[in-house]
Every structure is written in C-alpha cells, then in structure tokens.
Amino acid sequence: MIVEPPDSLGFKLLHVGVAVSSLGPTTELLSNLFGYRVVSGPFDDPIQKVTVNFLAKSDSDVAEIELIAPITEDSPIRSMLAKDGGGAYHLCFETSDIDGALTHAKKNGCIVVSPPVPAVAFQGRRIAWIYTRSRQLFELVEARS
Secondary structure, eight states: OOOOOOGGGOOEEEEEEEEOSOHHHHHHHHHHHHOOEEEEEEEEETTTTEEEEEEESSTTOSSEEEEEEESSTTOTHHHHHHHHSOEEEEEEEEESOHHHHHHHHHHTTOEEEEEEEEOGGGTTOEEEEEEOTTSOEEEEEEOOO
C-alpha cells in the first residue's frame, strides 16, 4: 500500500545525478552540445568519495544536472561506471524534513541505503540515500533552513 507524502515534507526535484569517469569531458560536452554551464563546484566530498559539479542552462531551470566522478579507488560510483559506463542513475529531491522523509520512505517499502550525513556540495546540509522496491535510487537533501 502506498502512503501519500504529507505536505510538511515539501518534496522538490533538485537534480539528476549522472555518473562519469571524470568531470571535465562531460562538462565540456554538455556546454558545447546543449549550452549548460557549471553553476557550482567542483566539490570533493570525502564522505561520498566523489567529486561533483552542478550544471544548469539558466537560473529558471527546474532541476540541475549533477556530474559525479570517483576520487578514490573504493568510491561507490566506480561500480556504476564499471557496470555500464555511467550515465543518469539517480534523482535528488530536496525535503524540508529529511528524517520525516526517511520514515515516509520506509513506510513505502524503501530501504535506507545511507542515513543522513553532511555533504560538502550542499554546504553541510545532510543527504541520505534510499532504494525503492522497483530498484530505483533516490537522494534526499535537507532544504536550507
């Protein structure tokens, strides 16, 4: 049974995560091909073992593109790159209540892959990862207070 989200969780699509072996080539491709530009980053995140940057075409974009590349040999993103060469693999939703959002996700049969931890790319706001029954990965980010 699906449980509808309460309005208090304030879900908003924030970005689409794309696994890449290095940031430069894909950043250049998206710039030349579609007119996207880096709007923040790159950020090295030692907790996630990745480096990331965020791209957008304009300030009015609904969501950004997050490019994610490994910075260590044991980076979790390496398995994604080894399996199919990378590409889009997660959607990120901002929420006004990350703990409530995780409780809600569990009620809907999701597994918490990673509990909330601070993230460099989000100025220390916490992020968490959930995996759905339909094998989809979602990132949750605390909204700015």
